[in-house]
Amino acid sequence: AQTVTQSQPEMSVQEAETVTLSCTYDTSESDYYLFWYKQPPSRQMILVIRQEAYKQQNATENRFSVNFQKAAKSFSLKISDSQLGDAAMYFCAYRSALNTGTASKLTFGTGTRLQVTL
Amino acid sequence: SQTIHQWPATLVQPVGSPLSLECTVEGTSNPNLYWYRQAAGRGLQLLFYSVGIGQISSEVPQNLSASRPQDRQFILSSKKLLLSDSGFYLCAWTPRDRDREKLFFGSGTQLSVL
Numbered sequence A: 001a002q003t004v005t006q007s008q009p010e011m012s013v014q015e016a017e018t019v020t021l022s023c024t025y026d027t028s029e030s031d032y033y034l035f036w037y038k039q040p041p042s043r044q045m046i047l048v049i050r051q052e053a054y055k056q057q058n059a060t061e062n063r064f065s066v067n068f069q070k071a072a073k074s075f076s077l078k079i080s081d082s083q084l085g086d087a088a089m090y091f092c093a094y095r096s097a098l099n100t101g102t103a104s105k106l107t108f109g110t111g112t113r114l115q116v117t118l
Numbered sequence B: 001s002q003t004i005h006q007w008p009a010t011l012v013q014p015v016g017s018p019l020s021l022e023c024t025v026e027g028t029s030n031p032n033l034y035w036y037r038q039a040a041g042r043g044l045q046l047l048f049y050s051v052g053i054g055q056i057s058s059e060v061p062q063n064l065s066a067s068r069p070q071d072r073q074f075i076l077s078s079k080k081l082l083l084s085d086s087g088f089y090l091c092a093w094t095p096r097d098r099d100r101e102k103l104f105f106g107s108g109t110q111l112s113v114l
Helices: none
Strands: A003-005 A010-014 A019-021 A024-026 A032-039 A046-052 A064-069 A074-079 A088-096 A112-117 B003-007 B010-013 B019-026 B032-038 B044-052 B055-058 B065-070 B073-078 B087-094 B109-113
Touching: A003 A088, A010 A019, A019 A112, A024 A074, A032 A064, A032 A074, A046 A064, A046 A074, A074 A088, B003 B087, B010 B019, B019 B032, B019 B087, B019 B109, B032 B073, B044 B065, B044 B073, B055 B065, B073 B087
Parallel strands: A010 A112, B010 B109
Antiparallel strands: A003 A024, A019 A074, A032 A046, A032 A088, A064 A074, A088 A112, B003 B019, B019 B073, B032 B044, B032 B087, B044 B055, B065 B073, B087 B109
Protein backbone atom coordinates (compact mmCIF):
# COMPACT_ATOMS: atom_id res chain seq x y z
CA ALA A 1 0.00 0.00 0.00
CA GLN A 2 1.09 3.52 -0.69
CA THR A 3 2.00 5.87 2.13
CA VAL A 4 2.44 9.63 2.22
CA THR A 5 4.59 11.32 4.86
CA GLN A 6 4.68 14.97 5.80
CA SER A 7 7.39 15.36 8.41
CA GLN A 8 6.75 19.02 9.23
CA PRO A 9 3.69 19.37 11.49
CA GLU A 10 4.06 23.17 11.50
CA MET A 11 5.87 25.78 9.47
CA SER A 12 6.03 29.54 9.67
CA VAL A 13 6.84 32.13 7.03
CA GLN A 14 6.90 35.90 6.93
CA GLU A 15 4.65 37.69 4.52
CA ALA A 16 6.24 38.10 1.07
CA GLU A 17 8.85 35.42 1.80
CA THR A 18 9.15 31.94 0.31
CA VAL A 19 8.45 28.68 2.11
CA THR A 20 8.82 25.04 1.13
CA LEU A 21 6.66 22.25 2.51
CA SER A 22 8.02 18.71 2.32
CA CYS A 23 6.30 15.50 1.31
CA THR A 24 7.65 12.03 0.67
CA TYR A 25 5.75 8.99 -0.47
CA ASP A 26 6.28 5.31 -0.87
CA THR A 27 5.01 3.34 -3.85
CA SER A 28 6.06 0.53 -6.15
CA GLU A 29 4.09 1.99 -9.04
CA SER A 30 5.67 3.97 -11.86
CA ASP A 31 2.66 6.02 -12.90
CA TYR A 32 0.66 8.06 -10.46
CA TYR A 33 -0.57 11.52 -9.54
CA LEU A 34 0.50 13.73 -6.67
CA PHE A 35 -1.47 16.60 -5.23
CA TRP A 36 -1.26 19.41 -2.72
CA TYR A 37 -4.49 20.42 -1.03
CA LYS A 38 -5.03 23.47 1.15
CA GLN A 39 -7.44 23.46 4.09
CA PRO A 40 -8.01 27.01 5.39
CA PRO A 41 -9.81 27.74 8.68
CA SER A 42 -13.13 27.25 6.86
CA ARG A 43 -11.98 23.59 6.58
CA GLN A 44 -12.99 23.26 2.92
CA MET A 45 -10.32 21.34 1.03
CA ILE A 46 -9.04 23.19 -2.01
CA LEU A 47 -6.85 21.70 -4.71
CA VAL A 48 -3.67 23.75 -5.02
CA ILE A 49 -1.60 21.88 -7.56
CA ARG A 50 -1.33 18.54 -9.33
CA GLN A 51 1.66 16.65 -10.75
CA GLU A 52 1.59 13.67 -13.09
CA ALA A 53 4.47 11.30 -12.43
CA TYR A 54 5.25 10.70 -16.09
CA LYS A 55 5.89 14.41 -16.60
CA GLN A 56 9.40 15.53 -15.75
CA GLN A 57 8.48 19.19 -15.73
CA ASN A 58 7.48 20.52 -12.33
CA ALA A 59 3.93 21.84 -12.09
CA THR A 60 3.33 25.52 -11.32
CA GLU A 61 0.20 27.48 -10.46
CA ASN A 62 0.88 31.17 -10.02
CA ARG A 63 2.82 31.52 -6.72
CA PHE A 64 2.73 27.77 -6.08
CA SER A 65 5.22 25.36 -7.58
CA VAL A 66 6.45 21.88 -6.82
CA ASN A 67 9.81 20.17 -6.79
CA PHE A 68 9.08 16.64 -7.95
CA GLN A 69 11.95 14.19 -7.48
CA LYS A 70 10.65 10.84 -8.72
CA ALA A 71 13.71 8.77 -7.85
CA ALA A 72 13.77 10.16 -4.33
CA LYS A 73 9.96 9.92 -4.07
CA SER A 74 9.81 13.50 -2.92
CA PHE A 75 7.18 16.10 -3.75
CA SER A 76 7.69 19.46 -2.06
CA LEU A 77 5.51 22.55 -2.41
CA LYS A 78 7.06 25.99 -2.73
CA ILE A 79 4.96 29.04 -1.98
CA SER A 80 6.49 32.29 -3.20
CA ASP A 81 5.58 35.79 -2.05
CA SER A 82 3.58 34.36 0.85
CA GLN A 83 0.34 36.08 1.72
CA LEU A 84 -1.76 36.08 4.87
CA GLY A 85 -4.40 34.11 2.99
CA ASP A 86 -1.94 31.26 2.51
CA ALA A 87 -2.22 30.38 6.20
CA ALA A 88 -3.80 26.94 6.28
CA MET A 89 -3.21 23.22 6.65
CA TYR A 90 -1.55 21.76 3.58
CA PHE A 91 -2.01 18.12 2.68
CA CYS A 92 0.03 16.11 0.24
CA ALA A 93 -1.83 13.28 -1.50
CA TYR A 94 -1.10 10.36 -3.81
CA ARG A 95 -3.29 8.66 -6.40
CA SER A 96 -2.43 5.64 -8.47
CA ALA A 97 -2.78 6.07 -12.23
CA LEU A 98 -4.14 2.54 -12.55
CA ASN A 99 -7.84 2.29 -13.36
CA THR A 100 -8.21 6.00 -13.97
CA GLY A 101 -11.70 5.39 -15.28
CA THR A 102 -12.92 4.28 -11.91
CA ALA A 103 -12.83 5.83 -8.47
CA SER A 104 -10.04 8.29 -7.68
CA LYS A 105 -8.89 7.04 -4.30
CA LEU A 106 -6.38 9.41 -2.74
CA THR A 107 -3.98 8.65 0.10
CA PHE A 108 -3.29 11.72 2.22
CA GLY A 109 -0.45 12.75 4.47
CA THR A 110 -1.10 14.08 7.96
CA GLY A 111 -0.68 17.70 6.94
CA THR A 112 1.53 20.71 7.64
CA ARG A 113 0.08 23.76 9.34
CA LEU A 114 1.46 26.92 7.76
CA GLN A 115 1.46 30.18 9.67
CA VAL A 116 2.06 33.45 7.86
CA THR A 117 3.35 36.32 9.97
CA LEU A 118 3.61 40.03 9.28
CA SER B 1 -20.29 25.11 -13.11
CA GLN B 2 -20.29 22.21 -10.70
CA THR B 3 -21.05 22.61 -7.01
CA ILE B 4 -21.23 20.23 -4.11
CA HIS B 5 -23.53 20.72 -1.14
CA GLN B 6 -23.06 18.99 2.17
CA TRP B 7 -25.21 19.32 5.30
CA PRO B 8 -25.49 19.84 8.14
CA ALA B 9 -22.35 21.85 8.84
CA THR B 10 -22.31 20.91 12.53
CA LEU B 11 -23.99 18.09 14.38
CA VAL B 12 -23.96 17.04 18.03
CA GLN B 13 -25.43 13.63 18.69
CA PRO B 14 -25.66 11.35 21.74
CA VAL B 15 -24.05 7.94 21.73
CA GLY B 16 -26.43 5.33 20.36
CA SER B 17 -28.43 7.77 18.20
CA PRO B 18 -28.76 7.40 14.42
CA LEU B 19 -26.90 9.49 11.86
CA SER B 20 -27.66 10.75 8.39
CA LEU B 21 -25.36 13.10 6.50
CA GLU B 22 -26.30 14.13 3.01
CA CYS B 23 -24.31 15.32 0.04
CA THR B 24 -25.48 16.40 -3.41
CA VAL B 25 -23.56 17.46 -6.49
CA GLU B 26 -24.92 19.86 -9.11
CA GLY B 27 -23.83 20.65 -12.61
CA THR B 28 -22.50 17.25 -13.60
CA SER B 29 -23.84 13.78 -14.23
CA ASN B 30 -22.67 10.36 -13.11
CA PRO B 31 -19.89 11.59 -10.83
CA ASN B 32 -17.84 9.31 -8.63
CA LEU B 33 -18.69 10.15 -5.02
CA TYR B 34 -16.68 9.75 -1.83
CA TRP B 35 -16.95 10.08 1.95
CA TYR B 36 -13.78 10.96 3.85
CA ARG B 37 -13.26 11.40 7.59
CA GLN B 38 -10.69 13.66 9.18
CA ALA B 39 -9.89 12.92 12.81
CA ALA B 40 -8.53 15.78 14.92
CA GLY B 41 -4.97 16.65 13.88
CA ARG B 42 -4.79 13.92 11.27
CA GLY B 43 -5.10 13.44 7.54
CA LEU B 44 -8.09 12.27 5.60
CA GLN B 45 -9.24 8.68 5.58
CA LEU B 46 -11.41 7.35 2.77
CA LEU B 47 -14.52 5.66 4.16
CA PHE B 48 -16.71 4.91 1.13
CA TYR B 49 -16.84 5.57 -2.57
CA SER B 50 -19.45 5.05 -5.25
CA VAL B 51 -19.13 4.79 -9.03
CA GLY B 52 -22.87 4.64 -9.68
CA ILE B 53 -26.37 4.47 -8.22
CA GLY B 54 -26.60 1.72 -5.62
CA GLN B 55 -22.88 0.88 -5.97
CA ILE B 56 -21.02 1.36 -2.70
CA SER B 57 -17.49 0.32 -1.83
CA SER B 58 -16.27 0.38 1.75
CA GLU B 59 -12.64 1.06 2.52
CA VAL B 60 -12.69 0.70 6.28
CA PRO B 61 -14.86 -1.66 8.32
CA GLN B 62 -16.76 0.40 10.83
CA ASN B 63 -20.03 1.46 12.34
CA LEU B 64 -21.04 3.51 9.31
CA SER B 65 -22.75 2.79 6.00
CA ALA B 66 -23.29 4.73 2.80
CA SER B 67 -25.97 4.81 0.14
CA ARG B 68 -26.46 6.41 -3.23
CA PRO B 69 -30.17 6.54 -3.98
CA GLN B 70 -29.81 9.00 -6.87
CA ASP B 71 -27.06 9.80 -9.35
CA ARG B 72 -25.86 12.92 -7.55
CA GLN B 73 -26.83 12.11 -3.97
CA PHE B 74 -24.62 10.38 -1.44
CA ILE B 75 -25.68 9.63 2.13
CA LEU B 76 -23.61 8.56 5.12
CA SER B 77 -25.53 6.77 7.86
CA SER B 78 -25.26 4.99 11.14
CA LYS B 79 -27.89 3.15 13.16
CA LYS B 80 -26.11 3.72 16.48
CA LEU B 81 -23.31 6.23 16.87
CA LEU B 82 -20.19 5.51 18.88
CA LEU B 83 -17.88 8.03 20.56
CA SER B 84 -15.21 7.06 18.05
CA ASP B 85 -17.42 8.25 15.19
CA SER B 86 -16.70 11.86 16.14
CA GLY B 87 -14.78 13.75 13.47
CA PHE B 88 -14.96 15.96 10.44
CA TYR B 89 -16.72 14.31 7.51
CA LEU B 90 -16.10 15.43 3.97
CA CYS B 91 -18.02 14.50 0.87
CA ALA B 92 -16.18 14.73 -2.44
CA TRP B 93 -16.63 13.99 -6.13
CA THR B 94 -14.56 13.39 -9.23
CA PRO B 95 -15.66 13.99 -12.82
CA ARG B 96 -16.27 11.23 -15.33
CA ASP B 97 -14.80 13.03 -18.31
CA ARG B 98 -11.72 15.22 -18.12
CA ASP B 99 -9.64 15.69 -14.97
CA ARG B 100 -10.93 12.40 -13.62
CA GLU B 101 -8.22 12.26 -10.99
CA LYS B 102 -9.12 15.61 -9.43
CA LEU B 103 -11.06 15.40 -6.19
CA PHE B 104 -13.43 18.24 -5.31
CA PHE B 105 -14.66 18.57 -1.74
CA GLY B 106 -17.75 19.81 0.04
CA SER B 107 -17.56 22.11 3.04
CA GLY B 108 -17.72 19.28 5.58
CA THR B 109 -19.72 18.27 8.64
CA GLN B 110 -18.27 18.44 12.13
CA LEU B 111 -19.80 15.55 14.07
CA SER B 112 -19.49 15.41 17.83
CA VAL B 113 -20.77 12.29 19.56
CA LEU B 114 -21.26 12.81 23.28
